[in-house]
Amino acid sequence: MANSLAGPLLRVENLVRSFGGIKATDNLSLDVIPGELHAIIGPNGAGKTTLISQLTGQLMPNSGSIRFAGRDVTWLPSYQRSRLGLARSFQITCLLPDFTAADNVALAAQAHDGHSFRFWGAARKERHLREAAHAALSRVGLAKRADVLVSELSHGEQRELELAVALATKPQLLLLDEPMAGLGVTESARMVALLKELRKEVTIVLVEHDMEAVFALADRITVLVYGRVIASGDPDAIRNNEEVKRAYLGEQHAVTRHG
Amino acid sequence: MKSPLNARNLIVALVALGLLLLPAYSAVTGNIFILTLFTRIVIFALAAASLNLIMGYGGMMSFGHAAYLGIGGYAVGILAYEGVGSGFIQWPVALIVSALYALVIGALSLRTRGVYFIMITLAFAQMAYYIASGLSRYGGDDGLTIYKRSDFGGIIDLSNRVQFYYLCLACLFGGVYLIWRIVNSRFGMVVQGVRSNEQRMQAIGFHANRYKLVCFVISGTICGLAGALLANNTDFISPATMYWTRSGDLMVMVILGGMGSLFGPVIGTIVFLVLEEVLSQFTEYWALIMGPLLLLIVLFARGGIMGVLGRFSRG
Numbered sequence: 029m030a031n032s033l034a035g036p037l038l039r040v041e042n043l044v045r046s047f048g049g050i051k052a053t054d055n056l057s058l059d060v061i062p063g064e065l066h067a068i069i070g071p072n073g074a075g076k077t078t079l080i081s082q083l084t085g086q087l088m089p090n091s092g093s094i095r096f097a098g099r100d101v102t103w104l105p106s107y108q109r110s111r112l113g114l115a116r117s118f119q120i121t122c123l124l125p126d127f128t129a130a131d132n133v134a135l136a137a138q139a140h141d142g143h144s145f146r147f148w149g150a151a152r153k154e155r156h157l158r159e160a161a162h163a164a165l166s167r168v169g170l171a172k173r174a175d176v177l178v179s180e181l182s183h184g185e186q187r188e189l190e191l192a193v194a195l196a197t198k199p200q201l202l203l204l205d206e207p208m209a210g211l212g213v214t215e216s217a218r219m220v221a222l223l224k225e226l227r228k229e230v231t232i233v234l235v236e237h238d239m240e241a242v243f244a245l246a247d248r249i250t251v252l253v254y255g256r257v258i259a260s261g262d263p264d265a266i267r268n269n270e271e272v273k274r275a276y277l278g279e280q281h282a283v284t285r286h287g
Numbered sequence: 288m289k290s291p292l293n294a295r296n297l298i299v300a301l302v303a304l305g306l307l308l309l310p311a312y313s314a315v316t317g318n319i320f321i322l323t324l325f326t327r328i329v330i331f332a333l334a335a336a337s338l339n340l341i342m343g344y345g346g347m348m349s350f351g352h353a354a355y356l357g358i359g360g361y362a363v364g365i366l367a368y369e370g371v372g373s374g375f376i377q378w379p380v381a382l383i384v385s386a387l388y389a390l391v392i393g394a395l396s397l398r399t400r401g402v403y404f405i406m407i408t409l410a411f412a413q414m415a416y417y418i419a420s421g422l423s424r425y426g427g428d429d430g431l432t433i434y435k436r437s438d439f440g441g442i443i444d445l446s447n448r449v450q451f452y453y454l455c456l457a458c459l460f461g462g463v464y465l466i467w468r469i470v471n472s473r474f475g476m477v478v479q480g481v482r483s484n485e486q487r488m489q490a491i492g493f494h495a496n497r498y499k500l501v502c503f504v505i506s507g508t509i510c511g512l513a514g515a516l517l518a519n520n521t522d523f524i525s526p527a528t529m530y531w532t533r534s535g536d537l538m539v540m541v542i543l544g545g546m547g548s549l550f551g552p553v554i555g556t557i558v559f560l561v562l563e564e565v566l567s568q569f570t571e572y573w574a575l576i577m578g579p580l581l582l583l584i585v586l587f588a589r590g591g592i593m594g595v596l597g598r599f600s601r602g
Contacts, residue, residue, distance in 0.1 A: 084490060110492035122490070124483040135480050138473055139492035145501065146473040154473075197491055 035098075037062045037201055037231050038083070043092035045075075045082060045255075052078040053089065054255035060201065065223075065232045067242045070252035071275060076235045077119055079252070080205045083233070084116045085109045097200060110139065115199035117190040119206045119235075123178045129189050130174040133161035136196035164192040168222060184215035191222070201231045208238045220244060243267070251275065295596040299550045302557070306456055310449045322448055328560045329455040330516045333462050335540040335552035337509035340466050342538070343547030344475065345502045346482030350405045351392070351412025352537045355385045355507045357419060357529030359514020364431045364524040374437030374445070378515050385511025386504050388415075393503035397496050412534055419526040430525025437519055445519050455516050459553070462509050467549050469505065478502045543584055545593030554592050 038060035045053040052075040060066045068076055081087035083094060085106035094102045101109055124132050131152070137160035138144060138151065151157065165171045168188040173181060181189060187207055194202055207223070208216050220241050226232065227245065236242050242249065243263050250260040251272050259269045266272055306329065313322040334356055341347040362381035371377065396407045425431045436445040445451045469475045480488045481495045488495050518524045527533075536559070544555020562580070566573035588595045 086486070086490070105494075106489045107492050107494045110490060116490055118487075118490075122484060122487050124480050124487060126483050127480065131476070135476055135488070136491040138476065139488075144473040144477045144493070144498065147469050147475075148472055150468075150471045151473040151476045152471065193487075193491060 036060055036095075037097060038233070039093075039095040040083070041093045041095075043079070043082060043089050043094065045078060045087065045089045051255050053082065053092075056092070056252075056255065056257055058250055058257065058260075060231060060233055061248075062231055064247040065227045065234060065245055067234045067236060067246035067249045068252060069236065069239070069242055069249060073254075074252040075255035076252055077205055078255070080116060080203050080233075080235055083203055084114060110197055113198065113200035114203065115194040115197045115201070116203040117187075117194050117205060117207055119209055121183070121186045121190060123186060123189060123193070125179040126177065128175050128177055129165060129170055129181065129185075129192075130158065130161045132178060132189060133164045133192050133196045134158060136193045137161055137164070140197050160196055164196040165189075167195060167226075168192045169218070184211055184218075187211060187215075187219065188222070191226075195226070195230075199230060201233065202226070203233045203235075205235050206237060207234070208236055208241055216241065293597075294599040295593060298554070298596055302550075302554060303460075306459075310452055314449075319448070322452055324560070324564060326448075326452045326455055326520055328557055329452070329459050330513050330520060331537070331540065331560060332553040332556040333455070333459045333516070334510050334513035335537055335544070335556045336459070336463050336466060337506045337513065338537050339541045339544075339546060339548075339552040340469070340509070341503055341506040342541055343545075343551070344470055344482065345478045345499060345506075347397075347499060347503060348401075348405045348538075349396075349408045349503075349506075350531070350534050350538065351408035351410075351415075352506075352510055353529045353531070353533035354388065354392075354412040354415040355510035356514040356517055356533065357415060357524070357526065358385050358388055359511035359516075360518035360524035360528055361419060361422075361425070361431075361514075362511075363437060363515045363518040364433050365425055367433050367435060367437075368425060368431060372435055372438045374439045377437050378512070381511050381515040382508050385514065386508040389504040389507025390500070393500045393507075397499050397503065409531055409534070412529060413531060416526050416529045416531075419529065426525065428526060430523055430527070433518055433522045433524065436522065437515070451519070455520070458512060458516060462512070463549060463553065465509070470549070474498065474501070539581060541591075543581065543591055545591030548590065548593035548597075551591055551593040558592065 036059040040056060040058040043053050043056045044051065056079065068079065070076055078087065082089050085104055089102065093100060096112060096114055099112065101112065134157045137157050162171060162174065165174055168191050170185060170188050170192060173185060178186065178189065191207065208219055211219060216238065223245055234245065246263055248261065249263055249266045251258050251266060253275045258275060259266055259272050309325050310322060313319060334352065338349065338352045341349055359381040362384050363377045366377045366380060392408065392411045396404055399407055420428050443450050443454055445454065477488065477493055477498045481499060485495050540555040540559045541552045543559055544553065545551030562577060563573060566576050584591060590597060
């Protein structure tokens with residue numbers, strides 16, 4: 029979904045966040061252009077999740093700025109960013125365990141359908157919420173599991189549900205924090221196929237360890253090391269970047285394998 | 288969809304029917320005591336049901352719920368003492384003051400989580416207790432006798448035992464119905480979602496605390512109504528009504544019956560107060576029996592009595 033404003037959909041400038049003496053985000057700048065799938069990679073501890081958490085407002089930066097759709101959102105709480113169209117999926121599955129899959133998605137749709145100070149009508153009987161939930165579940169291939177409790181879904185299904193929940197908020201920008209984490213080979217392949225579909229509709233920032241997936245999907249890749257951007261560019265440029273190769277060392281093989 | 292005909296619903300229907308027919312039983316057998324006991328039970332069941340709304344559905348462990356019983360009661364008592372006898376004034380005042388108290392306490396307490404929330408709600412209730420003790424004009428520690436029950440202009444006579452019982456029962460059933468509607472509404476879904484995973488609810492766009500606060504106020508207001516009923520029932524109100532052990536009793540009633548089940552607190556209150564009544568006839572150390580019983584429930588029947596019944600109906 030292209031943004032009406034010219035320029036980047038998301039602009040991060042000079043973001044800093046430290047924990048004690050460690051700079052998890054070190055003067056980081058980043059642009060996300062409308063319509064692209066922008067992958068963020070980096071070795072463990074590079075500060076990827078810290079960055080995502082600052083983008084969504086779970087964590088506040090020490091300094092720097094985040095602009096989303098032309099608005100300064102640096103200090104906005106997460107629920108307000110979600111209302112603006114910034115959705116996230118969590119690295120560690122973060123759902124409502126004692127609700128059904130459909131309820132999880134319906135609540136996300138409800139969150140973006142006016143305020144919820146409605147005390148009388150039965151929410152589970154509201155047609156358009158249920159239909160929105162069903163549509164999002166169908167998108168990720170979970171329609172048949174709609175009435176199953178989240179705690180009874182498989183790990184792979186929970187990852188897909190995470191995505192359905194994010195989609196139901198009708199986001200302009202989808203921040204995906206390792207959607208492939210813990211998935212088997214077939215499940216991963218399904219997730220990649222799914223993301224290939226989604227990227228046609230929504231701008232995506234993808235944090236992912238699975239290099240195969242990243243190079244298959246990304247328009248642009250930003251590489252983080254110790255909270256800093258060491259390289260940013262299209263997959264080919266990143267693949268051939270010496271500094272990136274050095275940073276990855278052991279993982280170098282994974283990067284070059286698909287060259 | 289679950290079948291409506293199961294052990295749990297059957298018990299609920301039987302208990303509701305029993306409560307409805309109780310005055311008839313009392314009249315036939317001439318047993319006035321049972322009507323008095325159950326008037327008290329029905330009032331506390333309303334208080335427990337209101338606590339269940341925040342504790343069971345909202346995940347807010349308030350350890351200060353008895354404060355609303357006292358506030359509702361003192362609103363009635365003080366107005367009666369000052370010559371305002373009309374229930375049409377006393378009761379709305381009781382509700383409004385309870386709501387305002389809940390708003391202030393909630394706004395401050397809901398900044399905290401877990402144990403701190405429990406402690407801060409307890410602390411505020413104890414403050415209310417000491418403030419009431421300091422009201423020397425209204426009896427201070429000794430409490431305040433209410434010489435005339437709330438006057439509803441001939442519509443209903445609160446001094447008539449049967450009429451008063453049915454008024455309390457109507458409030459209970461009305462309260463439970465209201466809570467049922469709330470729990471299943473959009474608002475209720477949000478509150479339960481926040482109990483389940485607050486971070487997730489924030490991430491999908493809900494300002495969690497705002498919903499929790501409104502839920503907290505609704506709960507306190509309903510409990511304030513129970514307080515107004517209680518003061519009329521005992522013709523007396525004292526700081527002891529809001530002592531922290533009373534808040535503990537309310538929690539026990541909810542847990543015993545089943546947190547987060549609609550009718551659970553009603554069943555829990557009946558079991559708690561009837562046991563207290565029966566056991567205390569045998570020994571003044573009735574709590575020694577009640578304690579282990581509660582332990583067993585918490586250890587082996589997580590969902591309380593309603594949870595156990597639910598398991599039967601599924602099997």
